[in-house]
Amino acid sequence: MKKTLTVAALAAVMSFGAIAPALADGAASTRNIIIGGAAAAVVITNYNHKVRQKRAEQRAAAARRQAYLRRHPNG
Secondary structure, three states: OHHHHHHHHHHHHHHHHOOHHHOOOHHHHHHHHHHHHHHHHHHHHHHHHHHHHHHHHHHHHHHHHHHHHHHOOOO
16 A cells, blocks of 8 residues: 555656646756655655564564464463
8 A cells, every 4th residue: 555655656746747847947957856866765765664674573573473382382
């Protein structure tokens, strides 16, 4: 779900961003493209960090469950 929303948001930014440079001068257009790219990089990096963090937490919880079940075989 989050991935779909992220893709949709990036597609919307790219499509609406294509209209704006026609109305702006070259320097502003270039600056906006650079700022937009940097913002997208930060968002993608943050998202990937959160995904890795969540998976690490899930692996740790699974390891704790397995350790508990090894120590208490009857549940």
